Amino acid sequence: MATPKKKPTKPTATLARSLRENAAAAHAAKLTRLRTEGTAAIERVRDLRARIEDDFLEIGQELATLNDPQVIEAMGYDDFAAVCTDALGMSVAKARQLIAVTTRLAPQLARSLGQDRAVALLSLVDATPEEDTPAEVWKATLTLPDGAKLDVDKATTAAIREAATMIRRHHAAKKPGRGRGLTVSPEEQAAATKIEKSIGRDQQLAGSTVTLKAGSKARGARVVIAVDLRLAGRMAKAVAKAVA
Incomplete structure (x- = not known):
């Protein structure tokens, strides 16, 4: 008995299969x-x-x-x-x-600054409203919201960080849409700065942020701290030192 002949594979089916295989590979x-x-x-x-x-x-x-x-x-x-x-x-x-x-940052500038100082400079650049480059800010003399002058390239790393925080808070306070009667007192701002300094002394907490939010006179301002969850205990100790 003769063996029935297999039907030839259609060229289009062969091509489609080949394309799928090539795509998968x-x-x-x-x-x-x-x-x-x-x-x-x-x-x-x-x-x-x-x-x-x-x-x-x-x-x-x-x-x-x-x-x-x-x-x-x-x-x-x-x-x-x-x-x-x-x-x-x-x-x-x-x-x-x-x-x-x-x-x-340009590699030469970054290496001359070192890691911590470079991070502080970028924080200051981001805080200022002007569209200046990091190199321009580095060579600038800034007038801070409290009237003080900051020669950026001569300032300490801590002073650069504090200036960035002051500028951010100053511009946040000027934004429209704040609720009526919401304020931040000088004492509350000083307390938030003290917390931020305490956190900044712990290298493992680098990258954490402290945000001061205005509140009513009855309740007072609120501080919001963003930190990696695994470092929450370490953060609590840093805050406790600041408010003790």
Whole structure:
């Protein structure tokens, strides 16, 4: 009995299958490349963290690589915060500071400032309403809301941070739409500044923020502190020292 002949595969079906296979292979290759890239960046950050003061720019560059959503997905993490905390043992706030220093400052200026001073300068740049570059602000003499003059390049890092905080609060107080009767007293502002200074003395709390919000005369102003949850206990101790 003769064996029935198989029907020839339609060219269009073969082409469609080939395209699907090629697309799947290309996607797999891309995931492999991104996973390798991300893994290498993690290892590089781990190696560099021991010399973070000297290599913070390189760390920022590697963190910028890890901040790519495609790299994050390829490595199996939910988001950039998970990469920072789970793979690197670093707060996401600190990581974003290093990325900002790397991407917003000229390398020569960043290296001359050092990590902490560079972060403080960017905080001041972001606080001022003018569209000045970091290099311009660094060489500027600013008039602060209280009338004092700040020669930025001659000021201490702490003074630059305090100036940024003062400018932010001054402009926040001038914004329209505040509720009637909401105020911040000089004593409350001084207390918030004291808390911020106490937090700033703890390097592990770098990247945490203190926001003073106006309140009614009966209730008083409110202070809102943003900190990584794992550092909440450490933050509580820093605040307790400030208000003791």
